[in-house]
Amino acid sequence: MPRTESLVSHFECYDCGRRYDLDHTEFPCPACGGILDPRYDYDSLTTTRDEIEARDGSMWKYRELLPIRNDDDIVSLGEGNTPMIDCPELADEMGVARVTIKDEGQNPTNTFKDRGASASISGASQQDVEEVAIPSAGNAGQAAAAYAARAGIDCHVVLNYQSNDIQKTMVEVHGADLHLVDGKLDKAGGRFGELRDEHDWYTVATFQTPFRHEGKKTMGLEIFEQFDWEGPDGIFYPTGGGVGLIGIWKAYQELAELGWLEDETPPSLHVAQSSGCAPVVEAINEQRTEHTPWDCPESIGRGIEVPDPGASPWMLEAVYETGGTGVAVTDEEALEGALAGARHAGIEMCVEPGAALAAAEQMAEEGELDEDDEILIINTGAGNKATDALSYAMK
Numbered sequence: 001m002p003r004t005e006s007l008v009s010h011f012e013c014y015d016c017g018r019r020y021d022l023d024h025t026e027f028p029c030p031a032c033g034g035i036l037d038p039r040y041d042y043d044s045l046t047t048t049r050d051e052i053e054a055r056d057g058s059m060w061k062y063r064e065l066l067p068i069r070n071d072d073d074i075v076s077l078g079e080g081n082t083p084m085i086d087c088p089e090l091a092d093e094m095g096v097a098r099v100t101i102k103d104e105g106q107n108p109t110n111t112f113k114d115r116g117a118s119a120s121i122s123g124a125s126q127q128d129v130e131e132v133a134i135p136s137a138g139n140a141g142q143a144a145a146a147y148a149a150r151a152g153i154d155c156h157v158v159l160n161y162q163s164n165d166i167q168k169t170m171v172e173v174h175g176a177d178l179h180l181v182d183g184k185l186d187k188a189g190g191r192f193g194e195l196r197d198e199h200d201w202y203t204v205a206t207f208q209t210p211f212r213h214e215g216k217k218t219m220g221l222e223i224f225e226q227f228d229w230e231g232p233d234g235i236f237y238p239t240g241g242g243v244g245l246i247g248i249w250k251a252y253q254e255l256a257e258l259g260w261l262e263d264e265t266p267p268s269l270h271v272a273q274s275s276g277c278a279p280v281v282e283a284i285n286e287q288r289t290e291h292t293p294w295d296c297p298e299s300i301g302r303g304i305e306v307p308d309p310g311a312s313p314w315m316l317e318a319v320y321e322t323g324g325t326g327v328a329v330t331d332e333e334a335l336e337g338a339l340a341g342a343r344h345a346g347i348e349m350c351v352e353p354g355a356a357l358a359a360a361e362q363m364a365e366e367g368e369l370d371e372d373d374e375i376l377i378i379n380t381g382a383g384n385k386a387t388d389a390l391s392y393a394m395k
């Protein structure tokens with residue numbers, strides 16, 4: 001079988017440090033319930049930065065830094081390699097040197113979740129798994145269904161009735177088995193746990209699988225490459241479970257370790273959340289190293305309506321180590337942010353990334369951004385995922 005030249009060596013538990021072989025399928029860490037993280041043998045890398053830059057194609061151009069060993073196990077729909085779009089009007093408005101938006105809406109199922117799904121379904125293929133399962137607010141479930149269909153793997157998706165019609169419909173269009181439950185994400189997670197234990201399903205849930213944050217890591221690798229290996233000054237990320245935030249943080253650490261960065265100062269990683277569900281922002285404001293679960297979450301940005309994100313210690317490490325902050329915005333502000341992206345830059349955004357843009361605007365208004373700052377906003381999902389909310393916002 002052709003090899004990917006991946007440098008992956010093993011999984012290591014972020015929480016207790018135990019090591020597991022790559023064929024280990026019991027996620028999360030059986031010893032402590034912690035997050036398993038793929039680790040790499042960076043010293044063996046022979047590929048150069050220039051060689052990677054010369055490659056085109058999907059996120060798999062960074063295959064040496066991804067945990068899949070054989071080409072045949074890669075399940076891809078051309079995800080990644082998304083554009084970095086300059087937004088001078090927004091930069092003028094915020095009084096900063098440069099605003100760019102990385103448009104993850106241009107991925108195959110229109111969100112950045114495709115990167116995690118490509119990596120986790122490839123991981124399932126590598127581990128000879130024929131059936132996977134995931135609870136989701138909507139987008140991750142849709143992405144998993146698409147990649148599982150491509151791989152010929154059976155997929156079970158647990159969503160809430162509140163997930164939007166596109167997400168629910170497309171899960172079934174891809175041939176996955178859809179389970180709908182009342183309530184919010186915690187209920188979907190609860191039901192998922194029961195079904196997983198009952199049927200012994202292989203999990204591709206957030207931070208249960210060790211593969212999803214690796215896929216999202218490619219977003220960070222691309223950001224540094226697109227910023228000529230220097231990175232912007234600050235990155236605004238709409239934060240739910242934190243998979244993308246941690247992926248970007250890991251990308252920075254890897255590139256620093258490889259000596260590929262022109263400037264070793266990390267970009268400040270700013271957590272944007274909804275004021276209706278802001279457990280990570282609250283922890284940052286109180287300088288804590290772990291969140292307190294949020295009672296009664298309420299936001300129309302369902303992807304960031306995550307009341308009890310298990311990876312908060314890792315997210316908070318990323319924020320504190322990079323000099324980042326936490327900003328909570330209302331749903332109205334998030335919708336206005338999405339409209340601003342569409343009207344001032346032509347970029348179609350759903351509600352969650354609208355919160356990230358609104359968070360940057362809030363920091364600019366409060367004088368917390370410098371006039372020579374270059375900032376990046378991640379458009380995690382396209383406007384077509386939220387047309388109802390966006391049309392409501394225009395009234």
Ligand SMILES: Cc1ncc(COP(=O)(O)O)c(C=O)c1O
Pocket residue numbers: 111137138139140206238239240241242243244245302303304350352353380381
């Ligand atoms: C559009 C969108 N943005 C942001 C998020 C939050 O992602 P993460 O879990 O990586 O924090 C989600 C998660 O569902 C999402 O769908």
Ligand SMILES: [Zn+2]
Pocket residue numbers: 013014015016017018029030031032033034035
């Ligand atoms: Zn552990």
